[in-house]
Amino acid sequence: MCYLLFIGVGPKLMAQTASQPQPVLIVYNxxxxxxxxxxxxxxxxxSWLANxxxxCQPVDYSTSSVPEQMAKVCWWFYSSKVIELSDLVFFILRKKNSHLTFLHVYRHGTMIFNWWAGVKYVAGVRFLIGLINSLVHVVMYLYYWLAALGHHMQRYLWWKRYLTFLQLLHFLIxxxxxxTNLFTDCQTSTRASSP
Known part of the structure; x- marks a missing residue:
């Protein structure tokens, strides 16, 4: 609710204010x-260690180290999605209201709930989504970081259209x-055997 409220109120508040959060943006990116x-x-x-x-990856509820490592990285990924809500704050602070599209708000808003439920109940089942998303975000935030460094970096940012293509490819994949959930009949979990 705070996220949606900030979308409604933030641009109106920033209309009267001059703000250039460039140093913070550089560190954030x-x-x-x-x-x-x-x-x-x-x-x-x-995923490599656990094969x-x-x-069709069932949830592994055992207490062995690799499933616990997968659960931890899923929580780290979820945490990164929460932190990424800051993107919206930076759009508003920089008065880039054209970036406040329905798709951006919907994607970031629903990602929080989807990943919270996924991590809490079925950590690791669809790990490939997080793996691909985090790789794309390395490239995306690298671009944003270089762009935030200033206009002198523009000559090194010729690959913006390839980033857009990578994001669209990521969405398609x-x-x-x-x-594939509709067509695969997977065992849902593996439980630790009782003594």
Whole structure:
């Protein structure tokens, strides 16, 4: 609710204010590059060590170290989605109200609930979504970080259209991957055996 309230009130408040959060934006974008890279690495290592299946991975409720590592990285990923709500704050502070699209608000708003439920109840089942998303976010926040450094970086940002293509490809892959739920009959969980 605070997120939606800020969307309604924020642009009106900023209309009267001059704000250039450039130093904060530089730090934020670089921190998001680092966090996304960390999450990508952890998803890759956890899924590789546990031999996770891309299409049909049951939830592993055992207390062994690898499923716990996967659950932790899923929580880190979820935390990154909460932090990414700050993107909206920066749009409003920089008076980039054209970026406040329905798709952006809907995606970020629903991602919080979807990932909270997914992490709490079925951590690791669809790890590939987080793995791909975190990789794309490394590239995306790297672009934003370089752009925030100033106009002298513009000559190094020739690859913006490729970033847009990567984001669209990511959306397509995740949509197809998620739709496989309709066609696969997977065992839902593996429980730790009782003594």
């Amino acid at each position: 670089f921190a998001m590059v680092c966090m996304s890279a960390f999450v990508f690495y952890e998803f890759t290592v956890s 996770y299946s891309l299409l 995740v949509t197809i991957y998620t739709s």
